[in-house]
Amino acid sequence: MTTGHVLLGFLVERAKHGYELKKEHDHRLAGAKPLAYGQVYATLQRLERDGLAEVAETQQEGGPERTLYAITADGKAELERWLNAVEPSAPFVASPLFARVAVAGKDADGFLVLQREAHLARMRELTAEKASGSPAQVLAADYALHHLDADLRWIETALARMKEHDDA
Amino acid sequence: MTTGHVLLGFLVERAKHGYELKKEHDHRLAGAKPLAYGQVYATLQRLERDGLAEVAETQQEGGPERTLYAITADGKAELERWLNAVEPSAPFVASPLFARVAVAGKDADGFLVLQREAHLARMRELTAEKASGSPAQVLAADYALHHLDADLRWIETALARMKEHDDA
């Protein structure tokens, strides 16, 4: 429920409504996947159901009705818990790239070479974007760059292992 | 629909039934998240609906009924397409780790230090597992190790940026 936690994080400051939360998300987590409206309201309802947020007020001042949500005491506790918890460090791999290689087996080498080039191209793009981005965007770009690099390194080791296997 | 593609990959060899596919998945993609039974049968039904697989036969020889699924011509084409397509190189970041830091802002440093230690511990575990694993498990472990390392590098740059910001 990462999205829920992020929204709780935004609600700490003050009560907000769905539309505002979507905007804030896309701004503060620029570089992350933009949050769909449908997702926002669905998540807010779950938060309310679980007692982590509650409807503070419904405004109707010249414009569509707005439902303000506020974080509850339970919500603050949960947010605090989430912020201090460490990520489980991925007990297993969930990556399409890995899945493809596992399925393709030794026929994967041609594809891996293409993938390497695509990654390199994307890395050049991201590096260019970093020059003109906000601090949040730079942080996101750094994250992406490091993980693309990790893919590249893994591709090299995978290719090396295939070659070994061929020789044997 | 990565799971669907993986199942198609297994069906190329010969027609198989759900239970068998689950076992094969957990064996060939050891190190990846084990596939739940419910998931297998739901996915098979989608594949059938989309004309990528079809029921080849239902056997009933001493034991529960088994429904064998076979890959279709369309399925083979789709599998081929998938195997040769390159991954979109992640147009955006979707990581709980990044989300946490984006939400926590400059208060994230304490948490990052803990996360770093957790990652290092997991990396030691994985390295140990590599010694006794099958080739598939070694490949999966390598993948995980490279990405944990990427997280670590990113954590360093994030911490450095926070320090910069404090000084300014």
Added chain:
DNA sequence: CTTCGACTATTCATTGAATGTATAGTCGCG
């Protein structure tokens, strides 16, 4: 010989995540 646990094989119910579309009001502009 019988019952108990392990294994094979599938199904169902529920929840969450994600996407796309519909609705409806306001505001400014030409």
Added chain:
DNA sequence: CGCGACTATACATTCAATGAATAGTCGAAG
């Protein structure tokens, strides 16, 4: 005044994921 852009929410649908339920077979222990 009509049209497009923006604010704000709701609804329908689909996929993904989890857990529990069902039901039959088989071997081993008592």
